[in-house]
Amino acid sequence: MRLEPYSSRGKMLIARGIVEGIIKPSRELLRTVAACTMCGYCMYRCALQNVDVIIALRAKLVQLGFFDSGHRKAADMILNYDNPYSKSLRKSVELPMSGETVFFAGCSYVQYFPGKLNKIGEILSRIGGVGWLGPDEPCCGNLLLTSGQVDAFIDYGERVVGKFKEMKVKRIITACPGCHETFLREYPKFFDFDVEVEHLTQLLARKVEEGRLIPRNLNAHVTFHDPCHLARFSRIIDEPRLIIENTPGAVMAEMRHNRLSTMCCGGGGGAPIVHPRLTAKIAERRLGEAIDAGADILITSCPLCEHMLGRSATRKRSQIRVLDIADLF
Ligand code: SF4
Ligand code: SF4
Structure with missing residues (x-):
């Protein structure tokens, strides 16, 4: 029973209790509500818009003066340095700094895999017609919203929309499902935002179908982890599989949880900031499914x-390699 508040149902009851004044907010309650990666699995299994309720609940707690210090620090970082990670993060992609269609690099590639942006830049140069916003590229602000700091999200988002307008952007291509979902689903709710949004996987799949891009030879048994935001929120499910099917030597096997019923890696919703051990356990379970496949x-x-997932593989001393779909080219 003590674990129920950690479930989605528990969080729905907490939200109701707060609204009705039956439950009093506390630090402990805040930690419980922060134990959600916004993966959307509950929403997929239930008729409610659970994730929207959890965001509203977090926003209510912030309004009542309850916020996690890690989330607040990440928010300050976004507001002052345009990324949630560090003051010294510098974005760099080898693409022209202009164009109606821009690649939105996002912050997480720069933080964890800066070299991969060169790879993506090189693929996009081959495709042609794609620029980027330059080193002043802002953050999408996702963490501001998912951590319940809605006023900050609105202030910051206005700046982002202003930047797109100033650069005359008509279409964004992003490789991060979090940025993709934020621009696709959230920006139109809050801002005057008339920009087409595409995930890199969609563009790559189209070019593979047209015969303009050919994945490299892999010769391996592979599986695909559907990022929750890409699958459940943005419904981009077939495109990565089309790319893998066209990858010479790749023998694909699905994991137990796949497509719309995908399982989270533990990385979303700002949860690792508050619950690093719990979220590492989630990653471990997901990695186990890939090994079982x-x-x-x-x-x-x-x-x-x-x-x-890569960190989990290293910790478990697993031989499995974790790659991005862009690494197939
Ligand atoms: S972690 Fe996922 S399944 Fe659990 S409450 Fe959050 S969105 Fe729902
Ligand atoms: S980090 Fe990946 S798996 Fe985790 S919530 Fe985000 S998209 Fe889903």
């Missing part, structure tokens, strides 16, 4: 998933 290579299309 007999994969030599676990492919994903999210920098946070790659970070969480």
